[in-house]
Amino acid sequence: MSLLEVIALTAEDARAAQDGGADRIEVAADMAADGLTPDPDVVESIREATSLPIRVMLRAKAGFRTTGFELDRLRRAAAGLAEAGADGFVLGFLDPSGHVDTAATGKLAADIAPLPWTFHRAVDHAAAPAQAWDAVRHLGGGLDTVLTAGSARGVDAGVDVLVRRAAAGPEAAGMIMAGGGLRRKHVAVLAAAGVTAFHVGTAVRRDGAWDAPVDPALVSEWRSLVSAATG
Numbered sequence: 001m002s003l004l005e006v007i008a009l010t011a012e013d014a015r016a017a018q019d020g021g022a023d024r025i026e027v028a029a030d031m032a033a034d035g036l037t038p039d040p041d042v043v044e045s046i047r048e049a050t051s052l053p054i055r056v057m058l059r060a061k062a063g064f065r066t067t068g069f070e071l072d073r074l075r076r077a078a079a080g081l082a083e084a085g086a087d088g089f090v091l092g093f094l095d096p097s098g099h100v101d102t103a104a105t106g107k108l109a110a111d112i113a114p115l116p117w118t119f120h121r122a123v124d125h126a127a128a129p130a131q132a133w134d135a136v137r138h139l140g141g142g143l144d145t146v147l148t149a150g151s152a153r154g155v156d157a158g159v160d161v162l163v164r165r166a167a168a169g170p171e172a173a174g175m176i177m178a179g180g181g182l183r184r185k186h187v188a189v190l191a192a193a194g195v196t197a198f199h200v201g202t203a204v205r206r207d208g209a210w211d212a213p214v215d216p217a218l219v220s221e222w223r224s225l226v227s228a229a230t231g
Contacts, residue, residue, distance in 0.1 A: 002191075002230040004223055005177065006214060007035075007201035010042070011049035013214040017204070018050045020219020025054045026090055026118075026199070031210045033062035035120075037077055040084040047085025055118055056081045058091040058108060064122035066093045066104050075111045082115065090147070092119040092136070098127030100135040109141040118145040121180050124152045133165060137175055145177045147199055154181025159189060166193040184225055191229035198226050 005024040006017035014025050027043055028035035035057045043056055058078060060070040078089060089112050093101040100123070109117060119136045123146060126132030136146055150158020150165070155178060166173035178190050179199025187198060204219045205212040 001196065002226050003177065003197040004219075004226050005055075005179070005197070005199045006204055006219060007031075007199075008046060008214065009038075009210070010213070011045040014046040014050040014052070014054075016214040016216040017219055018052050020204070020214075020216035021223035022052060022219055025050060025052050026057065027054055027086075028057040028059075028090075031201070035059060035090075036061070037074065037081075040077075040080045043081055043084040043086055053087045054085060055088040055090050055116075056086040057120075058089050058112075059120075064092070064094040064125055065096065066101070071104055071107065074108060078108070078112050082112070086115070088112075088116040088118070090118045090120050092122040094122050094126055094132075098125075100126060100132050100139075102135065102139065105139060106141065109139070109143065113142055116142050116144045118147050118177065119143055120147045121149060123148050124150065124158065124180065129161075137172065144175075145197060146175050147177045147179050149178070149180030149182070155179070155183065155186050156181055159186055162190055162195065163193040166190070166195050170194065184222075187225050188229045191226075196230045198222070 003023045006022040008014040008025045029038040030036040036059050058074045093104045095101040123132045123136050149155045150161030173194030176195050177197035177199050202208040204214050
C-alpha cells in the first residue's frame with residue numbers, strides 16, 4: 001500500500017490535502033527553518049478539519065542538534081500536542097559530531113510511546129549518512145518511517161542513494177519515505193526500487209511557495225502519480 005504525506009500549516013491546508021486524496025498530514029510551523037513545532041491550537045484546528053492521521057513536528061530550532069533544556073521543552077510539548085490530536089510525531093537529532101543522537105532521540109521517543117513516529121531529514125545531514133541510515137533503522141521504539149532525500153541537497157542529488165538503500169530488501173524499502181525536493185520524475189524510479197511512501201510540501205502549492213495554500217488539484221495529481229507507480 002502506498003502513502004502520500006502532505007505538509008499542512010493550517011486547517012485549510014489539511015482540508016485541501018484530504019480533498020485531494022492524501023493519506024497522512026505532517027503538521028509543522030516556520031518552514032523558513034525547515035519546520036518547527038507548531039502551536040497546539042493549530043494542531044487542534046487541523047484535527048477538527050480532517051480525519052487523516054496527523055504527525056506533528058517536534059523540533060525547537062533550525063538545525064538538528066538539541067540541548068537538554070530544549071529536549072525537556074519538547075517532551076512537555078508532545079503531551080499537549082497529543083491531547084490536541086496528534087496521532088504521531090516527527091523528530092530526530094544529531095550530536096555535536098554530526099552522528100545520530102540516539103540518547104536524545106530515544107528519550108523523546110519513549111515519552112511519545114506508544115504513538116508512532118518518523119525520523120526526519122536529519123539523517124541526510126549527518127556527518128556519515130550511510131552510518132546514520134543504519135543507526136536510524138535500528139532505533140525502534142515506535143519508529144516506522146524515515147523521511148529522507150538521500151542527500152542534504154535533496155532528492156535530485158540523492159535518488160540513486162535511495163534506490164540503493166531500498167535494494168537492501170523490503171524492510172529497508174518500507175522504512176523510506178522519499179521527500180525533500182521530491183519531483184514527479186522521481187516517483188516511478190523510486191517505486192520501481194520498492195519505495196512506496198512519498199512526502200510533499202511546496203510541490204502541492206501553486207508556484208511552489210509556502211505562503212500559497214495547499215491545492216487539492218495538485219494533491220490529486222500526486223495521488224494519481226503515486227498510485228500508478230506503486231499499484
